Amino acid sequence: MAIRKSLGRRIGVNLLAWAIGFVIFFPILWTIMTSFKSELDAFAFPPKFFSVHWTLENYKEVLSRSNYPLFAYNSIVESVGANIVGLLIAIPAAWSMAFAPTIVPERKETRMLYAAMLAAILIAAAILYLIGDARGDWRIYGPIVAIACIPVVFWIATRRTPDVLMWMLSTKMMPGVGVLVPIFLWFRDLHLLDTRFGVGFMLMLMNLPIIIWMLYTYFKEIPAGILEAARMDGASLLNEIVYVLTPMATPGIASTMLLAVILSWNEAFWTLNLTTHDAAPLTAFIASYSAPEGLFWAKLSAASTLAIAPILVLGWLSQKQLVRGLTFGAVK
Amino acid sequence: MGSIELQQVRKSFGSVNIIKGVDLQIKDGEFVVFVGPSGCGKSTLLRLIAGLEDVTGGKIVIDGKDATERGPAQRGLAMVFQSYALYPHMSVRNNIAFPLKMAKASKEVIDAKVARAAGTLNLTDYLDRRPGQLSGGQRQRVAIGRAIVREPSAFLFDEPLSNLDAALRVQMRLEIGELHKTLKTTMIYVTHDQVEAMTMADKIVVLDLGAIAQVGAPLDLYNRPDNLFVAKFIGSPTMNIVKGPSADKRGADCVGIRPEHTDISTTAGEWPGTVRIAEHLGSETFVYVDVDGIGPFTVRVDGEAPLHASDRVFLTPRESRLHRFNAAGARIAA
Amino acid sequence: MATRQTMTAGRILVAPSVILLFAFMLAPLVRTLYFSTLHYNLLDGSVPQFLGFQNYVDFLSDPNFIDSLVNTLILVLSVLVISVGGGIFVALLMDQQVVGLNILRLMVIAPFFVMPTVSALVWKNLLMNPESGFFLWITRSLHLPAPIWFTNWPMLSVIFIVSWEWLPFASLILLTSLQSLDLEQQEAAVLDGAGAIPYFFYIVLPHMARAITVVILIETIFLLGVFAEILVTTNGGPGDATTNITFLVYKQALLDFDVGGASAGGIVAVVIANIAAIFLMRIVGKNLEA
Numbered sequence: 020m021a022i023r024k025s026l027g028r029r030i031g032v033n034l035l036a037w038a039i040g041f042v043i044f045f046p047i048l049w050t051i052m053t054s055f056k057s058e059l060d061a062f063a064f065p066p067k068f069f070s071v072h073w074t075l076e077n078y079k080e081v082l083s084r085s086n087y088p089l090f091a092y093n094s095i096v097e098s099v100g101a102n103i104v105g106l107l108i109a110i111p112a113a114w115s116m117a118f119a120p121t122i123v124p125e126r127k128e129t130r131m132l133y134a135a136m137l138a139a140i141l142i143a144a145a146i147l148y149l150i151g152d153a154r155g156d157w158r159i160y161g162p163i164v165a166i167a168c169i170p171v172v173f174w175i176a177t178r179r180t181p182d183v184l185m186w187m188l189s190t191k192m193m194p195g196v197g198v199l200v201p202i203f204l205w206f207r208d209l210h211l212l213d214t215r216f217g218v219g220f221m222l223m224l225m226n227l228p229i230i231i232w233m234l235y236t237y238f239k240e241i242p243a244g245i246l247e248a249a250r251m252d253g254a255s256l257l258n259e260i261v262y263v264l265t266p267m268a269t270p271g272i273a274s275t276m277l278l279a280v281i282l283s284w285n286e287a288f289w290t291l292n293l294t295t296h297d298a299a300p301l302t303a304f305i306a307s308y309s310a311p312e313g314l315f316w317a318k319l320s321a322a323s324t325l326a327i328a329p330i331l332v333l334g335w336l337s338q339k340q341l342v343r344g345l346t347f348g349a350v351k
Numbered sequence: 352m353g354s355i356e357l358q359q360v361r362k363s364f365g366s367v368n369i370i371k372g373v374d375l376q377i378k379d380g381e382f383v384v385f386v387g388p389s390g391c392g393k394s395t396l397l398r399l400i401a402g403l404e405d406v407t408g409g410k411i412v413i414d415g416k417d418a419t420e421r422g423p424a425q426r427g428l429a430m431v432f433q434s435y436a437l438y439p440h441m442s443v444r445n446n447i448a449f450p451l452k453m454a455k456a457s458k459e460v461i462d463a464k465v466a467r468a469a470g471t472l473n474l475t476d477y478l479d480r481r482p483g484q485l486s487g488g489q490r491q492r493v494a495i496g497r498a499i500v501r502e503p504s505a506f507l508f509d510e511p512l513s514n515l516d517a518a519l520r521v522q523m524r525l526e527i528g529e530l531h532k533t534l535k536t537t538m539i540y541v542t543h544d545q546v547e548a549m550t551m552a553d554k555i556v557v558l559d560l561g562a563i564a565q566v567g568a569p570l571d572l573y574n575r576p577d578n579l580f581v582a583k584f585i586g587s588p589t590m591n592i593v594k595g596p597s598a599d600k601r602g603a604d605c606v607g608i609r610p611e612h613t614d615i616s617t618t619a620g621e622w623p624g625t626v627r628i629a630e631h632l633g634s635e636t637f638v639y640v641d642v643d644g645i646g647p648f649t650v651r652v653d654g655e656a657p658l659h660a661s662d663r664v665f666l667t668p669r670e671s672r673l674h675r676f677n678a679a680g681a682r683i684a685a
Numbered sequence: 686m687a688t689r690q691t692m693t694a695g696r697i698l699v700a701p702s703v704i705l706l707f708a709f710m711l712a713p714l715v716r717t718l719y720f721s722t723l724h725y726n727l728l729d730g731s732v733p734q735f736l737g738f739q740n741y742v743d744f745l746s747d748p749n750f751i752d753s754l755v756n757t758l759i760l761v762l763s764v765l766v767i768s769v770g771g772g773i774f775v776a777l778l779m780d781q782q783v784v785g786l787n788i789l790r791l792m793v794i795a796p797f798f799v800m801p802t803v804s805a806l807v808w809k810n811l812l813m814n815p816e817s818g819f820f821l822w823i824t825r826s827l828h829l830p831a832p833i834w835f836t837n838w839p840m841l842s843v844i845f846i847v848s849w850e851w852l853p854f855a856s857l858i859l860l861t862s863l864q865s866l867d868l869e870q871q872e873a874a875v876l877d878g879a880g881a882i883p884y885f886f887y888i889v890l891p892h893m894a895r896a897i898t899v900v901i902l903i904e905t906i907f908l909l910g911v912f913a914e915i916l917v918t919t920n921g922g923p924g925d926a927t928t929n930i931t932f933l934v935y936k937q938a939l940l941d942f943d944v945g946g947a948s949a950g951g952i953v954a955v956v957i958a959n960i961a962a963i964f965l966m967r968i969v970g971k972n973l974e975a
Contacts, residue, residue: 029782036789043775043852044792049797049819050807064817065825108705111698119695136913143714167712168704183699185966190710192962194910196934197955200720200948201713203938223707231702239567247403251451252497253424256694262449266440285800287913288931292939305802306917316810323803334798335791342861345854346899405688423691 044248047327054078054320061317072325077321087322090304094326096215097290098283102276105230108223110272114260118243120180133173140170157342184235187228195288208292215298218290222283230279231346237271238264274340277333284330301326352414353504353537354379355400360409362395362561369395371561372409376537377505377554384530385541385648386548387558389583394509394543396558401507402426409645414504424453428505429498433514434480435490437482437497443469444478447496468496471533477641488519495530506535512547545585549573557581579680582607588637588649590674595645597621602676610637610651612672615658620665624648629658640664714955717796720948727942740949749925749933750950757929760844761908764900767848772855772900773893777885779856780863790860797853801913808846809835809918839919840927846914851907855900861888862896897969900966909958930954 052068053061060071081087126262144167183262202221203212211217241264249263265272287302306324308319334341355377362370369392377383377411398404400411402423408525413421418426437446447468451461469475470539472492482490491511498506512520527533528551531538532683542548548555549569557564557572557580564584565577576582582590590607598606614620615638636656642648658664675683689952721740725733744750785787796804811836814821824831834842866889912931913920921928921936928936936952938947 032778033732036783037779037785038773039775039778040789040792043849044795046804046807046812046849047795049811050803065822066511066817066819086759099714100889108701111694112702115695115699119691121692121695122460142920168707170789171703171707183703187702187706189962189966190706192906192958192965193710193714194906194931194951194954194958195912196910196931196938196947196951197717197958198710198713199934199951200938200944201716202709204944205713215909223706227702242434242436243433244434244436245425245438248432248497249438249449249453250403250423251401251428252501253453254449255424256691258453263438267438269440281798285798287801291802291916292935293912302802302818303423303915305800305806306913308806319806319810323807327799327803330800331795331798334794338794339855341794346896346903401686405690422688 029227032198046329050320051187052323053317054324056317074123075191077317078325081318081321081325087304087325090299090301091325093215093218093294093298094284094300094302097222097298098218098286100215101219101283102226103183104219105226106234106272106276108264109227110260112236114264116180116231116235117238117241118182118246121178121183125313133170137170137173141167164332168228184232187231191225191228192212192225195292201293203292212293213295213298218293218300220297221293222286223288223291225286226279226282229282229344230275233275233278233340234271236269236343237268237275240271241267253271274337275344277337278341278344279333281337352378354414355505355537355539356410356412357396357400357523358410358412360399360411362392362398362404363407369561370399370407373394373561373563374565375556377537379537380493380535382528382538382540382551382553383556384548384552385539385558386543386584387546389543389582390530391558392561393558395462397430397507397539397541401428401430405554426531427504428507429501429503430507431491431494431498433510435494435511435514437483437490437493439482441472442479442481443485443493443496445501445559446482446493447474449568450497464500468499471530472496472543487515488523488611491515491523491525493601495527499530500533502537505539506537506586508540508632510541511545512542513544522667527551538666543666549585557584559584574673575682576607577682579605579607579671579676582674582676589649591648593648597645598675601673601675604678605676606668607674607676608668610649612669613650613652614664614667614669615640615652615656616667617658617662618661618665620667622648622666624664624666626660626662626664628660629656631655638664640666642666698837706725717948717951717955720944721952723945723947723948725909725944726913727944734943736945740945744946744949744953746910749928750930750953752925753930756840756927756970757909757931759840760847760911762839762919763844763906764848764851764908765904767844768851768855768904769897769900771848771852772859773897775852775856775890776859776863779860790857794853794857796849797857801850802917805846805914805917808842808849811915813842832844835919836923837856837925843918843927844912845855846918848910850914854904857902858896859893862893866892877975899968901969902961905961906958906965909954909961930957 054077055073055074055075056067056071057074061065206212206217209217211220245267246259246263249259254262284300285302287306290300290302291306294300305319305323308315308322355373355375355533357373360373361368361538373396385396387393395404399406402418402421402425403599407420409419410417413426413428414587438449444465447465447498448461453510456464465478466475469478472495474489474492474496477485477489477493480567481658482493484577485493494511511527512523524547527538527540536572540547540551552569554566555569555572557565559580565572565581567575572581572585576585579592583592586609588610588680590609591613592605594605598604622642622645624640624645627639627647629640631638636652636658638650638656638658640650653660675685677683689867693905722735722737723733724736734774743908779786779789779793815821815831815833817937818834820834821831832838876925909929910931911929912935913926915932915936919927921932930950931954934947934950937943940948
């Protein structure tokens with residue numbers, strides 16, 4: 020039974036809700052409207068609402084004259100490509116966490132031993148690494164980081180699965196500026212600055228914890244018995260993941276992918292700091308309009324509309340999953 | 352071929368011992384039922400045989416070869432799960448064909464085998480449906496079909512009927528029994544329901560707290576339970592256990608007598624008592640009696656018995672059907 | 686529960702993710718920590734020299750740092766108040782029986798999907814432009830003084846933009862939480878004769894408490910890192926009026942090429958973010974155990 024309210028109050032609530040919705044949506048609406056105006060109408064004061072000469076001229080110009088297609092292409096390649104790779108890495112990891120979790124904690128002494136080993140090797144690796152650093156020879160970092168990874172992985176892999184998940188999430192909480200300088204120098208030395216691979220790689224890393232986390236929550240809903248049945252039926256681990264798990268989790272994987280693409284598409288710290296032109300996505304293209312050069316508002320609006328339209332559609336499609344993904348499952 | 356041998360099989364999770372050293376021999380073609388109360392380790396034992404869990408100790412020998420270290424797919428066994436575990440995104444046809452596809456069988460072989468299994472299980476008309484569109488009994492058949500096409504050396508059933516309603520359960524019980532007669536393949540069947548165990552098994556394995564309480568043919572277990580646990584677990588209603596002078600008189604710590612092996616009289620007998628409730632089912636009557644100095648006691652009488660609550664009655668056990676147990680709960684031979 | 690084989694496979698399959706995150710998220714952090722102890726400037730070409738904590742002393746005692754810290758706090762707190770307060774209001778409003786809720790919800794959530802550079806530019810040029818912006822028309826129509834937004838009230842302008850971006854997020858999550866409120870509880874409250882205001886404070890707000898906390902923590906983490914909006918609109922100015930810590934580190938690193946100082950700043954930013962992160966992880970972690 021719904022609670023009855025007076026008609027007057029209901030009309031008031033409806034009007035207020037729609038008014039607020041309109042105000043919130045207005046900047047987007049105004050951008051879209053402006054994108055169909057001539058530059059003169061766009062700049063007109065007082066603003067013109069309907070008595071305008073509507074035109075597609077701005078879109079034609081943005082699409083043909085500027086290098087908009089390159090930026091759009093970069094945005095698509097980087098955000099979609101990065102997350103496809105991210106999914107390929109994350110699906111096995113999420114399978115592992117959902118269906119082969121480490122539950123029984125190690126005995127305390129064993130954990131202390133691991134911790135001591137880890138600390139010793141990390142300190143040794145750090146010293147070697149800093150020596151290499153001081154000599155300005157970056158080639159030594161890679162192998163050293165790789166060696167340092169071994170005990171870390173060993174240690175983390177023997178932790179309880181919830182702890183590993185939390186650790187992964189914690190990397191997501193680190194502000195980009197904390198690693199901006201080393202990543203920037205790395206990219207410079209490896210000639211990854213302003214490459215699609217480099218940007219895509221960073222975007223993949225940024226999203227990896229969220230992708231794993233979301234997939235984990237979806238995989239947890241699949242009964243383990245079905246995967247065991249596949250094992251009994253002679254499926255290898257690869258077959259189990261490809262023919263049984265993935266098709267069963269398709270809706271979850273799709274919404275994970277949607278959210279990840281949205282986040283990468285709008286990511287504006289690494290894309291702005293690691294690109295100049297060749298690999299710059301739409302975020303950087305739009306940012307390049309920040310220095311005003313005369314009457315260009317209508318074109319800016321057209322470019323903006325083109326940049327946000329695909330993601331608005333994707334976002335609207337995925338808004339239900341969005342809450343779950345963005346709050347790491349804390350609000351459903 | 353489908354002989355399975357367990358040698359001192361143990362399983363523990365952390366410090367909890369679930370299976371405590373089980374030795375068992377299953378001959379080719381036998382229908383073996385693992386039965387026991389929940390938590391006795393029967394499902395775990397089945398999963399150990401299937402290879403879905405590792406043994407902590409001991410050996411599992413299948414067809415004379417040590418299979419302990421082999422993965423589930425390499426043991427040549429097929430399993431039917433309690434939840435059926437059908438692949439919801441595949442048609443019935445593809446569900447049944449899945450093990451064959453994994454074994455890289457040719458398309459002709461797959462089609463022929465799926466058709467044959469579907470025919471046997473009356474699923475031919477449903478091959479293009481999804482599991483979600485089937486009834487519980489049909490799903491159960493698909494799960495069995497998926498097991499059959501592999502031509503396994505043994506079938507493992509993990510409480511396959513517990514999700515079905517009572518009528519369907521009886522029907523599927525018969526179907527599985529017929530299947531066993533047709534295929535003559537070894538079957539291991541886990542259930543907590545002793546009626547299923549008694550009706551289906553060639554051999555029953557009663558498990559208690561991770562150890563075998565008794566192995567034997569259904570009627571052996573009924574007639575000669577090795578210990579109190581089996582005596583109380585097999586048979587419905589459960590066996591009456593009497594301690595005190597009546598047991599001492601017979602040279603035992605306690606004696607057990609089944610409700611159907613107790614005579615009831617309104618005039619004279621060994622144990623006087625008062626009827627608490629009498630359940631008249633027509634074909635039989637269950638009488639719940641409070642026996643003086645002993646406590647609650649169940650008696651089963653064939654047909655209709657003119658007894659009612661608070662009637663005074665006298666009970667007499669049939670001496671030949673009396674089971675004697677020592678203080679450790681073990682049977683005292685006659 | 687699974688076999689050793691499965692468990693081993695599990696450890697192997699989780700390893701690539703762990704290695705990637707370790708090698709490219711935590712290892713660089715160690716390197717940042719190391720850089721933060723050096724005199725290391727990419728422009729002067731000198732050999733890096735060990736300074737100990739000097740960079741931290743310099744960074745923390747720099748008046749710019751105090752300014753940017755204050756700016757960061759003002760930005761984060763204002764946006765939190767506006768978006769959470771507004772979000773509660775919008776969520777409550779939308780939870781009434783509103784006609785066309787699905788379309789309305791799409792309109793309200795839309796700004797969240799707009800990339801930060803676009804929203805910053807749209808606000809700067811189409812709405813807040815001092816010559817022909819839409820806001821000018823509103824203020825003129827109402828006969829109010831017309832501000833030159835980014836000159837007169839730079840921080841307020843940035844706060845408006847960022848709040849507009851995050852209000853939808855708060856509204857959506859709070860609405861989701863609100864919709865899970867038990868209808869029977871509502872009816873019981875009505876039967877008990879609770880008025881709207883006690884009902885809100887004793888039933889609705891406690892129910893939303895967890896969602897509000899999550900919103901606050903997640904927004905805090907993102908708001909500490911606000912970057913594109915400042916870069917596009919004010920470039921940190923005028924003066925340092927809109928420079929937050931993220932932007933200060935960016936300026937030191939990529940404009941002044943002062944690797945040592947920027948690294949010290951980066952570490953300070955990490956420490957500040959972690960304070961919020963620890964609380965968030967607790968809540969999420971509890972959810973995981975359940």
